[in-house]
Amino acid sequence: MKKHILVIDDEVVITQLLASLLALSSYKVSIALSGQDGLNLYRADPPDLVIVDLFMPGVDGLNVIRTLKSEYADARFIALSGAEGGTQLLAKAKELGAQFAFEKPVDNQT
Numbered sequence: 001m002k003k004h005i006l007v008i009d010d011e012v013v014i015t016q017l018l019a020s021l022l023a024l025s026s027y028k029v030s031i032a033l034s035g036q037d038g039l040n041l042y043r044a045d046p047p048d049l050v051i052v053d054l055f056m057p058g059v060d061g062l063n064v065i066r067t068l069k070s071e072y073a074d075a076r077f078i079a080l081s082g083a084e085g086g087t088q089l090l091a092k093a094k095e096l097g098a099q100f101a102f103e104k105p106v107d108n109q110t
Contacts, residue, residue: 039059062093076099
C-alpha cells in the first residue's frame with residue numbers, strides 16, 4: 001500500500017511541484033492550499049506524513065502542527081519556510097513536534 005503524504009502550502013507552484021515529485025516516487029499525495037483545508041483533509045483521511053509551509057494566511061503552519069499534534073499524537077511533519085525570519089519559525093515547528101524543518105528553497109541533496 002502506498003504511503004500517503006499531505007502537502008499544505010498556499011503557493012500553487014510549490015504544491016504542484018512537490019506533488020509531482022512525490023507521485024513519481026510512488027507516494028499517494030493530497031494537496032491543500034490553506035491550513036484550514038489541510039486540517040480538514042487530515043481529519044478526513046489521515047496521511048502518513050504532512051509537509052507544511054509555516055507562513056500562510058489564515059491558519060498558518062505552526063497552528064496546523066499544534067492542532068493536529070493535539071488531536072493525533074502520532075502525526076508526523078516536515079516543516080518548510082521561505083519567509084523572512086523563517087529560521088525562528090522552523091525552530092518553533094520542531095518544538096511543536098515537526099520531525100524535520102527546512103528553509104525554502106529546499107536542496108534535494110539534503
